[in-house]
Amino acid sequence: MELKPRLAAFDMDGTLLNKESQMTQVTKEACLKLQQQGCKLVLSTGRTFGSAQIPIDAFPFDGFVCSNGATVLESDGTMVQQTLLPNHLVADAIRALRQEVLYYEVHDTASNRWMIQEDRERLEALLNEDTSLEGISIRKFAFYKLAKIIRLQEMLEMLDDPKTEMVKLFIWHNDPELLEWVREQLAPLGSQVNITSSGRHNVELLPQGVSKWEGLQYFCSKWGIAAEEVMVFGDAENDREALTHAGYSVAMENASQEIKALANYIAPHHDEEGVARFIHERIIGGR
Structure with missing residues (x-):
């Protein structure tokens, strides 16, 4: 059965990127095809917005949840939400x-x-x-x-x-x-x-209270997308809340057993273009 998310959120290190911290051409093409089908794409990362830009090479994400949800930015980098440490x-x-x-x-x-x-x-x-x-x-x-x-x-x-x-x-x-x-x-x-x-x-x-899932709520509200229509890809402890609440939760093969237990689906290893393979095999079809 093909899955039909309306929003896909991607962790970066250990998920979207390979071990050289690159978003490969194969991964870019798979994400573009998903986006062309009407699915919104959001980066959901522990990185700062500036650091997140380095490996994606101007890929046109629809929004950014950065610093694990402490900052939320529109596709053009406009800050729309921030939560500060004392x-x-x-x-x-x-x-x-x-x-x-x-x-x-x-x-x-x-x-x-x-x-x-x-x-x-x-x-x-x-x-x-x-x-x-x-x-x-x-x-x-x-x-x-x-x-x-x-x-x-x-x-x-x-x-x-x-x-x-x-x-x-x-x-x-x-x-x-x-x-x-x-x-x-x-x-x-x-x-x-x-x-x-x-x-x-x-x-x-x-x-306190910050998480990637809380950051993603801004985009769910903006685009009228319910939690069950959200797909989250992640591999680490800071993905826990998002994997727990999303309708489609996808842990990477390289994640710990504890994180995998939270997910509905397991994608191949991040260094084997696991995100791209999952998109093709479970959402858009083809290779």
């Missing part, structure tokens, strides 16, 4: 995390990815430990090409300014035990924030 909590988190050598970024509504200069100087050895590790190439690209560097004192002063608009704190490390320590450090903030993950090697701090 600045004092970001400062508290930074002070706690600096006890260890961790890769972390603070993201704002303008897609800036801030890194503390004093901590950055401790990080290069960590990034060169294992060049084969999943996600390491993305971290290096952000570290050398995308990050905005700021001294600790300047960051704390910026966080004292009520005009500063932060939406996410992203933490990465290759040691699961250290990531558990991160969650323990952030736990006291738990009633005021949302702690999630977009992969095995990271932890993300978000505004």
Whole structure:
């Protein structure tokens, strides 16, 4: 039986993109065919809007849910919804995390990815430990090409300014035990924030009540689309709410068993053009 979603929402890393963080031509063509059949296409990602643009090569998505739902943008990049982290909590988190050598970024509504200069100087050895590790190439690209560097004192002063608009704190490390320590450090903030993950090697701090599913509600309302008409593709903890509520929930083969258990359907591995294959086999037909 062919499925008939009216809105398809795609996670990026581990889902829409291959292991080189590319949206392949085959995937683009499958998505375009789906769009031509009248289905709205929305990127639903933990990335900032700016970072999300890099691998899609101007693909004409109909909307964007970024920073795990903290920002929602129209197809032309116009911000229509944002939910901010309290600045004092970001400062508290930074002070706690600096006890260890961790890769972390603070993201704002303008897609800036801030890194503390004093901590950055401790990080290069960590990034060169294992060049084969999943996600390491993305971290290096952000570290050398995308990050905005700021001294600790300047960051704390910026966080004292009520005009500063932060939406996410992203933490990465290759040691699961250290990531558990991160969650323990952030736990006291738990009633005021949302702690999630977009992969095995990271932890993300978000505004309370924020999720990809909440972000998608803007587009459902705008286009008059019911939850049962929404298809969600995802692979990680930060896709949990969307996979739980969507009428058509699709987990990737590379997802954990826990995430797969939430889904109605399983798509092939993200590095085998799983999204494109699922679209062809279950929605539009053909190869």
